[in-house]
Amino acid sequence: MSETSEQPERISDAEHAVMEALWRRSPLTAQEVCDEVCGPRGWSLATVKTLLSRLVVKQALATEPDGKRFLYSPRIARSDYVGTESRRLVDRLFGGRAAPLFAHLARAEALTQDDIAEIEALLKELKS
């Protein structure tokens, strides 16, 4: 019984931006991650390094030495992250049921015809 019941630590907003870069492409060095995110967010390399360290502590990233520096890669799948975050929202705001969320989005988001078609196809698949 390894008594390390690691329920995954929460990933903050800024940290999430770093994760996205690494989900797009990995492994990357700190510098490369910065190339991806520093521009858009107006961050310095130092900031990215801090975020990377924190993500490693949170076990969200794995490191692999590459000569003098590290290569970082995600340790959790994007789909898992998306799953828990979506679930959190649905639980907090829609009593745990996905349908009301969808209803809300449908009304508020002005789905395109393509969106609607996509969803209908999905429903058909689910019903079979």
Added chain:
Amino acid sequence: MSETSEQPERISDAEHAVMEALWRRSPLTAQEVCDEVCGPRGWSLATVKTLLSRLVVKQALATEPDGKRFLYSPRIARSDYVGTESRRLVDRLFGGRAAPLFAHLARAEALTQDDIAEIEALLKELKS
């Protein structure tokens, strides 16, 4: 031009629990809010008072004096809150498109037949 371009301040997790109580029923006194949420969350009255104050500062709650104490009521509609939070999630995780979120939920959440029927009805309505 009133230069108070108040983009609504973010409501934290704990604060959100308080908002939910007041969305269910309002106005309420601090004590009454505590009756609603202190049990489930294991909070003390003091904690609720702090959260209420912070929410007032954030303009999420309005106060109305009632003798010696205050009555609190929401100043923002739940649907607005739900809207911005949902939008945040969709933007962060699904590139701003609702359909992928739905696809994810559909696969991961095991929608009931009722859910599916509900959504189909909605789609029909949207297409007309």
Added chain:
DNA sequence: CGTAGTCGATTACGTATGTAGACGATGGAG
């Protein structure tokens, strides 16, 4: 072999958040 650039690690610091105790005003009971 020394020096400049680069790397991760350490330290910093302000604000937000979770949680709550202490305090001063005040209104109602007696």
Added chain:
DNA sequence: CTCCATCGTCTACATACGTAATCGACTACG
């Protein structure tokens, strides 16, 4: 009129987060 229960406010404090500078180690260039 006095005293106590309550109220909101102020203060407190640990942790998380956003953002970054600094520092010691190392490497590649000259």
